[in-house]
Amino acid sequence: MDQISSQAAAQAAATPGTVATPAAGLEPAAPAAAVSGDGQAEVLLDARNLKKYFPIYGGILRRVVGQVYAVDDVSLQIYRGETFGLVGESGCGKTTFGRTVIRLEKATAGSVSLDGQDVLALNDRDLRRMRRRMQIIFQDPYGSLNPRMPVSDIIGEGLLAQADAENQWGKRSVRDKRVGDYLEAVGLRREYSRRYPHEFSGGQRQRIGIARALALDPEFVVCDEPVSALDVSIQSQILNVLSELRREFHLTLLFIAHNLSVVQYFCQRVGVMYLGTLVEVASVEQLYATPRHPYTVALLSAIPLPDPRIRKKRLVLKGDVPSPANPPSGCRFHTRCWLYEKLGRPENCVTVEPALRDVGGGQQAACHYAEYVNPSAVQEATAAQDAVATAAAD
């Protein structure tokens, strides 16, 4: 048995079935050192060269006139028992990646395997069976629950679809009991199963969405921005519930988010996406202490800290994210890159697309000049930008 799941099992045994106890502290993410890079951890999800392009139709014949390169050649391994955070700005392809790996979108190219099985090659029958093992929690707790269904049907629908002789989910009584159990597991009352979605607040709806995903006993769950639609005081409740449940059910999570503070708190490893490509992969400790891609540096620098004593000099990126239908040549980030400017606009940034490569300690970055990213370089770039701003103001 590998280190991770035994650790998780021990933790689960120590705190049996406690979910969302009032005022209980939420445990921070476990250190990632045991998972990353040591070769012992077991790969659960393996995506290789995954691509997802959306066609753009145009003209009177509605012909395909272009492609949106939503996910463009992303390779990623997620280990059993870990929570992998995927961050990036809107339109970077993080959600599309999450949906494509569990086959909610049809991949354009590439392969995805879950526990050694090729997900993209499954026929309908096998895919249905596989669906039990991979589930998703959606971002919008309002749009993702059918308003005409009571909670018992919302959660029970998946059970019914997966019913077989062994689990007996075809029986109403068995199903209702399981629905009640999972409602309690996410901190709601059993009796709520008769209610309709409109009777719940946003946070409660998100709990229902979590119960729906977990009732099928999945191994791998895609969490697509599960807290970003919620109010601040409710967000930590939901993170708390997810944190308890991932330990109790030994879940492997792909946690998609744009909030870097939440990811730092909740995940063990992180991938940063920009315009459809993965630009950096690292453990949480590495990424936040020593980011090696210039985009990650800017992303971290942009977050406003809730502490007025810290007057941090922000490294502000120029301009907007380019269109994913027409990404820049070479490195996609070069049009906004501070390091590109600082190094005197090296030619290969414009002509050669950098591959994700090892930059030490299991950390990977897709930058030709990742070795030049360090605190003093960042400081210089920030100072240079201030000088430009002052000159412009004068």
Added chain:
Amino acid sequence: MALLSVRDLVVRFHTQDGTVHAVNGVSFDLEEGETLGLVGESGCGKSVTNLAVMRLLPQPAGRIVGGQVVFDGQDLTRIRESEMRDIRGSQIAMIFQDPMTSLNPVLTIEEQMVETIRAHRDVGTAEARARAVELLGMVGIPQPEKRLKNYPHHFSGGMRQRVMIAMALALQPKLLIADEPTTALDVTIQAQVLELLQRLTSERGTAVVLITHDLGVVAGMTRRINVMYAGFIVETAATAELFARPRHPYTVGLLHSIPRLDAESGEPLIPIEGVPPDLRRAPAGCPFAPRCAWRLERCWTENPGLEDAGSAAGPETGGSTGSAAPHRIACWNPPTADEAAAGRPLRPGFAAAPLPGTALPDIALATPEQAASLVVFTPEGDPLTALPGARGLPEPPDREARP
């Protein structure tokens, strides 16, 4: 004299599902050139307060039923609509959260900007146009001459918000109300827009009310902060003071429930349990009592007013002395400095007072009518069984229609 002085502002929404108590007696002052943050969750009344200042409450549901809004010596609740029109845009400008819906999609940026300028200033089209070009350049839009001819959909979200800022500052208003100006934007774009907003308003000495739910945004942008909950201001202090010594349990809860990049590793999150109350009923006691870990028995039935916080049990530092912004809280049992740092009560044997049973103490009240509308909320935000004075009221309808 303060530039803006809001006194005991009360706003109600009369809806099919009952009266929503959106703002319940809010008072604050804003000096010229000051930046004030209004922080709270959705439905806490922070946006409604400012819509009331602008007299832009949705009609006919929204009503200012009490209080004063004195701007530059004039009570805005009492002047005619035509006079209010002169003030909007030229004296008080507003930036909304969603720059797409606040720009007119069928008019070019030029038409909208020229219209705004000419509505308030006696200038010709050419002059107004020149001013528009200058403003667009000021907010960092490249090739402003050319971009004036564009429609809003030609701009990205961050660019649209820049256009909004340019329009808001076009007439040199004394006060700018920015309602979640960066919430709809990505984090790298948010940084650009905040930087711009801060630079332009401080250069011009424009007073700013910044409405946000993001404590990180107000920390870097404001001098003073009002924390709102369920239509009440529950804490107000200078920004540095509020973050260093939060005194209200809700503020303490907010600060402990968000993951922070600068947190010591291993510091746990402490969520605030429960949900905000359904404001179709007014809370009998402190609005935060149902979710509060420091709650006493009286908190269920007596609403504390905003009082000077006094000194916390912690050491006083020079930071707050001589500050024009007093630290005030509405709380019967404020956390001590140690408790605020820990995020939970530390007094041995202390437990939050349980939900009152049927035998409730009488509510300290002014009139029987008030008694009839007051309820005690459960932590789930639902009204508890009616209090003695509230008997005979119909049950509130489904939560669906919650604002």
